[in-house]
Amino acid sequence: MKHLFTFQLQHRDGGSKARAGVIETAHGRIETPIFMPVGTAGTVKGVHQKELETEVKAQIILGNTYHLYLRPGLDILQKAGGLHYFNSWRHPILTDSGGYQVYSLSERRKITEEGVTFRSHIDGSKHFFSPERAMDIQRIIGADIIMAFDECPPYPCDYRYAKESMELTHRWLKRCCDHFDRQEGLYGYEQALFPIVQGSTYEDLRRASAETIASFDRAGNAIGGLSVGEPAEEMYHTCELVCDILPADKPRYLMGVGTPANILECIALGVDMFDCVLPTRNARHGMLYTANGIINIKNAKWKDDFSPIDEEGPCMSSRFYTKAYLRHLIHSGELLGAQIASLHNLSFFLWLVGEARRHITGGDFASWKNGMVKRLEQRL
Amino acid sequence: MKHLFTFQLQHRDGGSKARAGVIETAHGRIETPIFMPVGTAGTVKGVHQKELETEVKAQIILGNTYHLYLRPGLDILQKAGGLHYFNSWRHPILTDSGGYQVYSLSERRKITEEGVTFRSHIDGSKHFFSPERAMDIQRIIGADIIMAFDECPPYPCDYRYAKESMELTHRWLKRCCDHFDRQEGLYGYEQALFPIVQGSTYEDLRRASAETIASFDRAGNAIGGLSVGEPAEEMYHTCELVCDILPADKPRYLMGVGTPANILECIALGVDMFDCVLPTRNARHGMLYTANGIINIKNAKWKDDFSPIDEEGPCMSSRFYTKAYLRHLIHSGELLGAQIASLHNLSFFLWLVGEARRHITGGDFASWKNGMVKRLEQRL
Numbered sequence: 001m002k003h004l005f006t007f008q009l010q011h012r013d014g015g016s017k018a019r020a021g022v023i024e025t026a027h028g029r030i031e032t033p034i035f036m037p038v039g040t041a042g043t044v045k046g047v048h049q050k051e052l053e054t055e056v057k058a059q060i061i062l063g064n065t066y067h068l069y070l071r072p073g074l075d076i077l078q079k080a081g082g083l084h085y086f087n088s089w090r091h092p093i094l095t096d097s098g099g100y101q102v103y104s105l106s107e108r109r110k111i112t113e114e115g116v117t118f119r120s121h122i123d124g125s126k127h128f129f130s131p132e133r134a135m136d137i138q139r140i141i142g143a144d145i146i147m148a149f150d151e152c153p154p155y156p157c158d159y160r161y162a163k164e165s166m167e168l169t170h171r172w173l174k175r176c177c178d179h180f181d182r183q184e185g186l187y188g189y190e191q192a193l194f195p196i197v198q199g200s201t202y203e204d205l206r207r208a209s210a211e212t213i214a215s216f217d218r219a220g221n222a223i224g225g226l227s228v229g230e231p232a233e234e235m236y237h238t239c240e241l242v243c244d245i246l247p248a249d250k251p252r253y254l255m256g257v258g259t260p261a262n263i264l265e266c267i268a269l270g271v272d273m274f275d276c277v278l279p280t281r282n283a284r285h286g287m288l289y290t291a292n293g294i295i296n297i298k299n300a301k302w303k304d305d306f307s308p309i310d311e312e313g314p315c316m317s318s319r320f321y322t323k324a325y326l327r328h329l330i331h332s333g334e335l336l337g338a339q340i341a342s343l344h345n346l347s348f349f350l351w352l353v354g355e356a357r358r359h360i361t362g363g364d365f366a367s368w369k370n371g372m373v374k375r376l377e378q379r380l
Numbered sequence: 381m382k383h384l385f386t387f388q389l390q391h392r393d394g395g396s397k398a399r400a401g402v403i404e405t406a407h408g409r410i411e412t413p414i415f416m417p418v419g420t421a422g423t424v425k426g427v428h429q430k431e432l433e434t435e436v437k438a439q440i441i442l443g444n445t446y447h448l449y450l451r452p453g454l455d456i457l458q459k460a461g462g463l464h465y466f467n468s469w470r471h472p473i474l475t476d477s478g479g480y481q482v483y484s485l486s487e488r489r490k491i492t493e494e495g496v497t498f499r500s501h502i503d504g505s506k507h508f509f510s511p512e513r514a515m516d517i518q519r520i521i522g523a524d525i526i527m528a529f530d531e532c533p534p535y536p537c538d539y540r541y542a543k544e545s546m547e548l549t550h551r552w553l554k555r556c557c558d559h560f561d562r563q564e565g566l567y568g569y570e571q572a573l574f575p576i577v578q579g580s581t582y583e584d585l586r587r588a589s590a591e592t593i594a595s596f597d598r599a600g601n602a603i604g605g606l607s608v609g610e611p612a613e614e615m616y617h618t619c620e621l622v623c624d625i626l627p628a629d630k631p632r633y634l635m636g637v638g639t640p641a642n643i644l645e646c647i648a649l650g651v652d653m654f655d656c657v658l659p660t661r662n663a664r665h666g667m668l669y670t671a672n673g674i675i676n677i678k679n680a681k682w683k684d685d686f687s688p689i690d691e692e693g694p695c696m697s698s699r700f701y702t703k704a705y706l707r708h709l710i711h712s713g714e715l716l717g718a719q720i721a722s723l724h725n726l727s728f729f730l731w732l733v734g735e736a737r738r739h740i741t742g743g744d745f746a747s748w749k750n751g752m753v754k755r756l757e758q759r760l
Contacts, residue, residue: 042708046715050700072683072708079684080704086686087705303452304459306466320430324460325467328422328452335426338715 005144005192005219007251013359015366017243017270020357023220023251025092025144026189027084030059032251032272033356035263035349036094038280041067042087045280046335046342049089055315056346057354060092060144062275065137066101069127070120074140082142082187094275095143096255097134100152100224111151113168131175135183135193142187147222148176150196155229162200169198170212177216192219194253197242200225201234210245220251223271227257236265243270260289260352260376264369267356279349283341286330289348293378295323297341302327309340315347385524385572385599387631393739395746397623397650400737403600403631405472405524406569407464410439412631412652413736415643415729416474418660421447422467425660426715426722429469435695436726437734440472440524442655445517446481449507450500454520462522462567474655475523476635477514480532480604491531493548511555515563515573522567527602528556530576535609542580549578550592557596572599574633577622580605581614590625600631603651607637616645623650640669640732640756644749647736659729663721666710669728673758675703677721682707689720695727 004024011020023030037044037052039061044052052058063083072086080086083093102109102118109118115130129137134149150169153162173195185191195213199205213221223242226235239254246252253273254266263274279289288295290310295302297309302323309326310318317340329337352372359365384404391400403410417424417432419441424432432438443463452466460466463473482489482498489498495510509517514529530549533542553575565571575593579585593601603622606615619634626632633653634646643654659669668675670690675682677689682703689706690698697720709717732752739745 041712041714042705043714043716046719048697048716048719050696071712072704076684076704076708080686080702086702086708088701304456306460316430317428321468322460322466324452324456325422328456328466332421332451334421334423335715335718336423336428339426339428339719 005190007220007249009249011361013268013365014363016268016369017240018267018356018360018365018369019248019270019272020360021251021272023092025192027090027092027144028059030092031357033267033353033360034059034273035353036060036062036273036275037346037349038062038064038275038277039087039089040064041071042083044342044346046284046339047280047346049087051343052089052346053091055317055343057350058091058346060094061089063093063095063141063143064101065095065098065134065141068095068141069098069137070122074137077142078140078186082140084142092145093143094145095138095141095147097138097147097149098129099134099150100256102129103152113171115149131172132179135176135180139183139186139191142185143191144189145192145194145220148173148193148195150198150224152225152228153198153200155200155225157200159202159205162202162205166198166200166205166209169196170209173213173216177218194218194220194222196222196224196255197246198225201230201238203238203241206238206241207245210242214246218250220253220273221246222253222255224255226254227262227276232262232265235262236269239266239271240269260349261373263349263352264356264373264376267353268366268369274353279345280342283345284338286327286337286341288341289345289376290380291348291372292375293380294376295380297323297327297330309344310348313344313347314351315343317343318347385570387600387629389629391741393648393745394743396648396749397620398647398736398740398745398749399628399650399652400740401631401652403472405572407470407472407524408439410472411737413643413647413733413740414439414653415733416440416442416653416655417726417729418442418444418655418657419467419469420444421451422463424722424726426664426719427660427726429467431723432469432726433471435697435723437730438471438726440474441469443473443475443521443523444481445475445478445514445521448475448521449478449517450502454517457522458520458566462520464522472525473523474525475518475521475527477518477527477529478509479514479530480636482509483532493551495529511552512559515556515560519563519566519571522565523571524569525572525574525600528553528573528575530578530604532605532608533578533580535580535605537580539582539585542582542585546578546580546585546589549576550589553593553596557598574598574600574602576602576604576635577626578605581610581618583621586618586621587625590622594626598630600633600653601626602633602635604635606634607642607656612642612645615642616649619646619651620649640729641753643729643732644736644753644756647733648746648749654733659725660722663725664718666707666717666721668721669725669756670760671728671752672755673760674756675760677703677707677710689724690728693724693727694731695723697723698727
């Protein structure tokens with residue numbers, strides 16, 4: 001194992017808890033804070049790998065264990081030499097553990113101490129994930145950062161369920177770590193395992209979970225169970241409480257968050273890594289994020305607006321195509337509409353975290369953030 | 381009108397009737413023989429304009445009058461300054477007249493001497509196209525090459541219907557030309573009007589139609605009503621008969637053709653221009669055209685084939701992505717699958733006509749063509 005996973009904290013903002021850092025992985029460097037485009041089934045929907053590099057300027061993308069396990073399946077991924085070789089994305093990859101997707105199946109899954117039995121959404125076939133199995137699968141997928149197998153409780157969630165679920169997540173984490181540490185990666189490079197803080201929106205549970213997760217002393221730590229329907233203020237409060245406990249010398253990853261404003265607010269609380277389907281999913285429905293606010297491109301007001309999608313846009317496509325043309329494409333259900341809007345939104349998210357980083361190192365993050373958050377939430 | 385439409389014949393093949401030439405238009409140069417990707421609603425499905433330039437190396441694309449008329453509509457297109465400004469494709473464009481799409485609506489349209497009344501496939505609204513209206517609409521769209529409003533009879537078609545339909549097409553052509561010649565283009569550049577030979581598969585009708593069409597002495601001529609279900613031999617026979625009558629000093633456009641082998645055979649008969657939805661439509665279903673034959677990427681044999689889609693592939697994407705990955709994407713209904721396969725197929729069609737041109741000017745077209753046609757139709 002030549003390649004060691006490292007995190008260097010480079011700057012701390014004076015006016016907030018925001019940080020700038022660098023993660024090194026076997027597949028390259030990630031400058032934090034960072035947004036990670038979601039590539040569910042080994043592809044960021046509608047975007048070429050080359051475009052992810054040159055237009056979006058993604059530094060790391062996600063893969064979903066549940067989806068990749070079902071299709072193309074582990075035999076294919078292992079024969080390929082892992083996901084990096086399978087999809088030709090040679091930069092860092094993070095995989096979730098499959099837990100979140102499995103729980104989303106609700107009617108189709110059963111949770112026991114041992115693990116989760118579930119049925120495929122594709123063909124109804126029966127499968128079983130345990131903490132050990134989730135590690136084995138993520139070894140085969142070969143992501144640079146892999147996630148512990150946790151339970152993500154719904155929101156709202158009663159205290160008793162939240163506590164039992166958190167305790168199960170902690171017991172599963174022990175099993176994940178034990179199993180993970182017994183083996184090396186399959187492809188000659190190191191993988192880092194991140195544990196996940198749970199505990200719903202209960203302060204004492206979140207505190208206990210953050211302390212437990214920190215005590216495992218892994219290469220990075222994640223915050224799960226947020227952005228599941230709770231009010232933004234509750235998300236921020238929980239996020240801050242947890243960030244204050246998680247060690248400062250390790251990256252903090254807030255799972256599944258969020259809007260541009262959510263991301264800036266949580267950077268201010270000490271989060272380093274984000275992922276979310278919003279930029280791509282909303283793109284396909286014509287919702288565009290810009291530095292001046294949100295555009296619903298389906299709106300009739302854009303039908304004869306021949307100005308660029310975003311004059312000062314974050315990528316070539318934002319400046320090349322017009323609003324009227326993109327509206328026509330989305331309106332007509334044309335593939336190119338989803339492609340352009342996805343490129344624009346992802347590029348914008350990457351631009352935004354890049355700007356955040358620049359302002360953290362420049363020393364004016366807090367005031368910049370407060371101004372941006374107001375602009376970001378306007379409707380254009 | 382500064383920009384005149386011209387065609388220069390550069391080479392004639394010794395062993396066949398194949399020709400190499402150059403068309404000059406207000407939006408640039410087209411080297412023939414050429415294949416024109418179909419951009420139905422102002423977009424070649426799944427392919428960025430920049431990719432059409434740099435990967436596919438398209439020199440001219442098609443737009444469909446019927447689709448563009450319904451969406452985005454003429455007011456938007458005119459305000460944009462024509463389709464080139466609307467979709468940001470600044471190279472040559474050809475539009476069909478809408479006739480073919482309107483007839484495909486079958487139950488929803490009614491043909492009279494005056495024109496065709498039809499209902500929109502989108503909202504059922506009622507519309508009327510006449511020869512004059514088709515010219516006005518194509519003036520607004522602003523394509524470099526526009527097509528006469530014709531009737532395309534079905535196959536098979538009885539002699540009487542084919543004859544009456546052809547005569548209607550000829551009367552409509554007169555009206556198209558008279559109306560077209562009374563006006564200049566709206567955007568300061570010349571548009572060329574191509575008439576269309578009809579006559580089903582009846583030799584005497586095709587001969588009469590080719591002579592009539594030639595007598596109009598327009599800038600180029602098209603052959604319609606083929607590739608509508610007739611056997612390939614019948615298509616070739618009709619195509620040859622018509623090409624022999626159409627003037628040699630003007631480009632000949634065979635509408636809606638076809639497979640790679642069809643294209644090479646018809647180049648050998650003297651055709652200069654082709655368009656077809658096959659490369660993009662079949663791409664979306666996982667059928668790939670290569671110099672060594674046809675790949676059905678959905679086939680299980682490709683599931684763990686990690687070689688490039690096409691080692692000596694015509695575009696970067698063909699060489700960058702693997703067969704196993706593309707199979708996974710198409711299988712999973714991922715947008716990127718359609719994108720990659722469309723890029724590959726279109727690039728291949730453009731590569732093929734480029735090679736044909738190279739062999740025409742090189743003097744060995746006929747023998748090269750005979751070898752290629754055999755390879756192209758193999759199933760890999």
